[in-house]
Amino acid sequence: MADRKQKAAPEEPSAAQEKGGTRFTRRGFLKGAGAGAVTAAVAPAVLVSGAETAAAQEAEGVMSAPVTLDVNGQTHNVEVEARTTLADALRDRLEITGPKVVCDRGECGACTVQMDGKLVFSCMTLAMDAQGRKIETVEGLADGDNLHPLQEAFIEKDALMCGFCTPGFLMSSKALLDANDSPTPDEVREGLSGNICRCGTYPHVFEAVMSAAEQMRKGG
Ligand code: FES
Ligand code: FES
Missing domain, CATH: 1.10.150.120 ([2Fe-2S]-binding domain)
Structure with a gap:
């Protein structure tokens, strides 16, 4: 785990900001679904839509398998590859975008979710290993x-x-x-x-x- 360095708090922003004509509030963001509002500020490199991912896999002839994921008390059936991480399954396939993929290697904690009550890095957890477990994301808070x-x-x-x-x-x-x-x-x-x-x-x-x-x- 990389060392965490504390920095001085940056200058305070206003509680609500106008983003591209859309009212953006911290309250809306913190309801979990607010990830959509944040998406506009995300480095494009980490954002790949489910459709793009599926199309790329189809072009490569990659086989997938069905899994059932219990996320925030709801059951989801989704097709994933063996190598698909829980973070990618949540974000790209189920559009549950609260968990963020930042480092994609278990160092930053942005993708943290609970699985059967324990914290896991969803970028380091395979979607197939999450089958039958209770997944909780920020959307369920x-x-x-x-x-x-x-x-x-x-x-x-x-x-x-x-x-x-x-x-x-x-x-x-x-x-x-x-x-x-x-x-x-x-x-x-x-x-x-x-x-x-x-x-x-x-x-x-x-x-x-x-x-x-x-x-x-x-x-x-
Ligand atoms: S994205 Fe950084 S720990 Fe998962
Ligand atoms: S608020 Fe920007 S990384 Fe924590």
Whole structure:
């Protein structure tokens, strides 16, 4: 795992920004489906549509096999190659784009999801190995229109800049608080040590997790 270096928090952005004429809000992003809004800011190299992937595979004569994935309580049937990662199956085949593919080699944590309650890097997990497991992504955190306390705290504490690392941080934070509802600041830092934020929002993230823990203890 690459060392994580903390940086000074960048200048604060406004809570809501106009992006190409579309209202872009942190709240919308944090509902998980907000990945679509972020897509516009993503390096094109990591974004390949499912149709493009399927067409490329067909041209290469690549064989695929059906798998059934349980994602956020919903069953999905999808065709994947043996080499298809869970991250690619979620993003390219199922259009569940909360998990982000940044390093694609188990170093940054942006693709973090829970599988049977344990955190995994979805870029390092084969889709076929995820069959029969319960997969939870950031899209499953909110309860309808009600954001998870962690999502509320990330908004309140300005714990994201570009937001690319945020789904991974949220999933790691949820696992942390599920296991320990009263973490110390050091335990929060340790619990999130598998996640890297290139924008340097660490102090805000740690503050948000402490705040969410307090809210959750109060039943909020
Ligand atoms: S994209 Fe999976 S760990 Fe970085
Ligand atoms: S907010 Fe940009 S990488 Fe973390």
